Amino acid sequence: AQTVTQSQPEMSVQEAETVTLSCTYDTSENNYYLFWYKQPPSRQMILVIRQEAYKQQNATENRFSVNFQKAAKSFSLKISDSQLGDTAMYFCAFSGRAGNMLTFGGGTRLMVKP
């Protein structure tokens, strides 16, 4: 079974600064996907960024980038130029061979301060 661990329950960052959210996972699979989802107070989970395990290059989406360390089973999210609208819960998630079924971490609450 896969497990996903987010060790930072809460983080805060000043507007326009950079913040990194941590995630580690455990799996015996070699091919898989990793994701970061954002959940604002509206409750709707929104995909932020996706990484395919067989790709060595770290994924980037505008202000969001990841540091994927496959050997260490680490998958951190970096948010640059933080904006007030980035305030939300962030969940790291894993998808293996079982279709697109996701295993989520416990989440990190991010507060961006003006």
Next chain:
Amino acid sequence: GAGVSQTPSNKVTEKGKYVELRCDPISGHTALYWYRQSLGQGPEFLIYFQGTGAADDSGLPNDRFFAVRPEGSVSTLKIQRTERGDSAVYLCASSLTSGKNTGELFFGEGSRLTVL
């Protein structure tokens, strides 16, 4: 519709009652997932449908929980003899394909169930 729609948005019920939660996925999405999210925690997998059949129901906590998707589109999560521990947000998600690790699930806004 444009996105995944879940009804009701909020449901308050009494212990022992029967509850149905509905999910209308994005048109054309063959895979549908139910998750349960307790306060302050990440979503936990309940059940996944590929078309009309439940491809994986290993996450259902006990036999009080049941889900159907009779026509391969709308799904209903049914909870019998509700208990206070069932209180949570129930999230539904859909995706175009399954079994290929394409990744993205599209989520609804969830149904918040409160059992008094």
